[in-house]
Each structure stands twice: as C-alpha cells, then as structure tokens.
Amino acid sequence: MDWPGVIEYYREFLPVSSRTPIITLKEGNTPLIPSRYLGNLLGKRFQVYFKYEGLNPTGSFKDRGMTMAVSKACEEKAEAIICASTGNTSASAACYAARAGIKCFVLVPRGYIALGKLSQALVHGAKVLEIEGNFDVCLEMVREITQKYPITLVNSLNPYRIEGQKTASFEICDTLGEAPDFQIMPVGNAGNITAYWKGYKEYYANRKIKSLPRMVGFQAEGAAPIVKKKIIAHPRTIATAIRIGNPASWKKAEQARDESGGVIDMVSDRQIIYAYKLLAQHEGIFVEPASAASVAGLLKLVKMGYFKTRKLNKPITKIVCILTGQGLKDPALVMKAISKPKRISANFRKIVNELGY
Numbered sequence: 421m422d423w424p425g426v427i428e429y430y431r432e433f434l435p436v437s438s439r440t441p442i443i444t445l446k447e448g449n450t451p452l453i454p455s456r457y458l459g460n461l462l463g464k465r466f467q468v469y470f471k472y473e474g475l476n477p478t479g480s481f482k483d484r485g486m487t488m489a490v491s492k493a494c495e496e497k498a499e500a501i502i503c504a505s506t507g508n509t510s511a512s513a514a515c516y517a518a519r520a521g522i523k524c525f526v527l528v529p530r531g532y533i534a535l536g537k538l539s540q541a542l543v544h545g546a547k548v549l550e551i552e553g554n555f556d557v558c559l560e561m562v563r564e565i566t567q568k569y570p571i572t573l574v575n576s577l578n579p580y581r582i583e584g585q586k587t588a589s590f591e592i593c594d595t596l597g598e599a600p601d602f603q604i605m606p607v608g609n610a611g612n613i614t615a616y617w618k619g620y621k622e623y624y625a626n627r628k629i630k631s632l633p634r635m636v637g638f639q640a641e642g643a644a645p646i647v648k649k650k651i652i653a654h655p656r657t658i659a660t661a662i663r664i665g666n667p668a669s670w671k672k673a674e675q676a677r678d679e680s681g682g683v684i685d686m687v688s689d690r691q692i693i694y695a696y697k698l699l700a701q702h703e704g705i706f707v708e709p710a711s712a713a714s715v716a717g718l719l720k721l722v723k724m725g726y727f728k729t730r731k732l733n734k735p736i737t738k739i740v741c742i743l744t745g746q747g748l749k750d751p752a753l754v755m756k757a758i759s760k761p762k763r764i765s766a767n768f769r770k771i772v773n774e775l776g777y
C-alpha cells in the first residue's frame with residue numbers, strides 16, 4: 421500500500437474537510453520496533469517496544485503536527501507561519517512551509533540548537549532569528565507577534581498540532597491490536613503527551629481499544645518544572661529538545677498523568693547519555709538525547725520496582741517507549757559524550773594490532 425500520510429489515513433479523526441489542501445510529505449507510519457535487549461531486564465512477562473519517530477520526513481514526530489497545522493493554515497489562506505523552537509519544530513515548520521509555498525519565521529534560543537536542526541530550518545528557506553534568551557522567552561515573543569500580525573502560530577499551542585500528533589497513538593494501537601499497558605515518553609513543552617493521551621481516549625471512545633495505557637513522562641533533571649512543581653527560570657540539560665522551564669501544556673500533561681494513573685518523573689543528563697548509548701549499541705537505534713529520556717526513565721522505573729507493584733492480570737505487559745527524534749540531528753554530542761575515532765597510520769600490521777588480532 422502507498423501510505424498517504426497521517427491526515428488521509430486518519431481523516432475521520434481529524435478536523436479536515438474537502439476544502440482543506442493537504443500539505444503532506446507522507447509523514448507517520450513509523451515502525452514499532454520490539455526491543456531485543458531492554459525487554460530482558462524486565463523478564464518474560466514484559467515486552468518493550470520502541471515507536472521510532474525519528475523516521476519521519478524531518479526526523480522527528482513534529483511532522484505529524486506540522487502537516488495538520490500547515491494544511492489548516494493554507495486552508496485559512498495564511499501567508500506565513502511562525503514558531504519558537506528548541507530545534508525540531510523549526511525544522512519541521514520550515515520544511516512544510518516550503519512544501520506549501522508559504523513563508524516561515526523561526527525564533528530559536530541562541531547557542532542551544534543542535535546544528536542538524538538549525539541546518540534544516542535554514543536549508544528549507546525559513547527566516548531564522550537567534551534570540552538572546554531561552555525557549556520560553558522565544559515562545560512569549562511569537563505569541564505576542566501572532567496576536568498583532570497576520571502570521572499563524574505553529575507551536576503546539578496551535579490545536580491542529582495536537583490533532584496531528586495524536587495519530588501516533590492510533591498507529592501504536594493499530595499495530596499492537598490493543599493499547600499498550602504503559603507508554604513512556606520525554607516531556608518538554610508537553611504538547612506530545614497531551615496529544616498521545618487525546619488519541620488514546622478517542623480510540624477508546626470509538627471502541628477501537630478496550631483499555632487505556634498509563635501515561636509516563638520524563639523530564640530532564642535540570643528542566644523539570646512539572647516534577648518540581650515550579651517554573652524553572654534557567655533550564656539546563658544536554659537534551660535541548662526538552663530544555664524547557666515553563667511548558668505551554670503543563671496542565672494538560674498533569675491531566676494525562678492523573679487520568680491515566682501514570683507518573684511524570686525526571687532523569688539526569690548522565691542517565692540520558694547512558695540510555696542514548698544503550699539504545700545505539702544494544703538495540704541498533706540512534707536517537708537524539710531527548711528521546712533517550714524515555715529509555716532512561718524506563719530503566720529508572722525498573723530499578724524503583726515500579727512495574728512490580730503494578731503487576732497486571734495479563735500474560736504479557738506491553739510497554740511502549742516513544743523515541744521522538746533522530747540521532748543524526750546532533751552528531752557533535754557523540755564526539756563529546758562517547759569518543760572520537762582513534763588516529764593511526766596506514767600500516768597493515770598496526771591496524772590489525774589495533775583490531776586485536
């Protein structure tokens with residue numbers, strides 16, 4: 421089958437009509453990969469899956485929301501879109517704006533955008549402004565700009581973003597034939613956890629699934645406003661995609677957590693890097709650091725005995741970790757956090773020695 425993109429495939433669940441021009445790059449339909457390594461840590465009664473969102477057109481889940489937001493912007497005859505971004509939103513917005521033939525403006529915090537993401541925004545022709553301030557400052561600016569000028573905001577405050585992103589939970593349920601028991605994901609601005617929970621609830625209401633998952637979110641320790649119950653003025657973490665101190669969908673994330681009986685907790689940068697390496701070296705999946713927060717979180721929960729106290733009356737408990745973005749976006753981190761290649765002269769004996777033979 422030729423996959424038509426998330427809007428066409430899940431049209432009945434989305435606010436589009438025959439008048440909506442569908443701006444798509446055939447995003448979605450990302451693989452749900454069974455874990456080969458992590459699952460063993462939990463025992464036979466558990467199956468861990470990875471929803472690998474890094475395989476979307478611009479390398480993150482943001483494309484699911486952007487196809488909707490840009491399609492609706494075009495329906496409303498918008499000339500331009502704008503976003504504040506920690507990187508991936510701008511990459512996606514710039515890409516879909518190019519596809520639609522409209523203008524894109526981007527405000528990013530100076531110095532905290534992975535080079536891959538910044539390159540994407542630039543190559544797709546967005547006007548990119550580096551702001552002396554963090555993401556939260558950028559978001560305040562674009563909110564004010566869109567109140568005063570005819571430019572469409574495409575941050576996840578735009579409800580169409582959430583609509584598009586909820587299709588990921590539909591895909592998970594369609595693949596598993598049911599909802600997972602637990603879903604673990606990174607939380608930054610908290611739009612995505614909001615979107616997933618909305619999707620699961622809609623599938624449940626439409627009798628596509630018989631149960632709902634517990635929603636489990638992880639923030640980075642230095643950027644954990646929801647866990648610490650206070651705004652973080654200067655968020656810090658190597659996971660730049662979740663380096664957010666005042667999430668726009670804060671309340672909705674808490675709602676998703678509480679309605680589902682889940683939890684929002686935090687992991688340190690050290691735990692994130694550990695999970696980042698583990699995913700790459702034992703599962704064969706290269707993600708960006710923010711995405712590794714979900715696996716770091718899973719490891720933390722296993723250690724805490726979280727799953728033991730929540731044993732289910734089922735032969736197999738299914739856990740889905742959302743891997744939100746592609747590792748190639750931030751290759752500099754590998755050189756910093758893992759190692760550089762070893763230099764050696766072009767000498768056969770020396771090379772073979774180095775290989776351990």
Ligand SMILES: *Cc1c(COP(=O)(O)O)cnc(C)c1O
Nearest residue numbers: 508608609610611612661744745
């Ligand atoms: C945007 C993003 C997040 C955070 O999602 P929110 O909706 O802001 O909570 C996590 N990981 C990656 C790779 C992202 O691009």
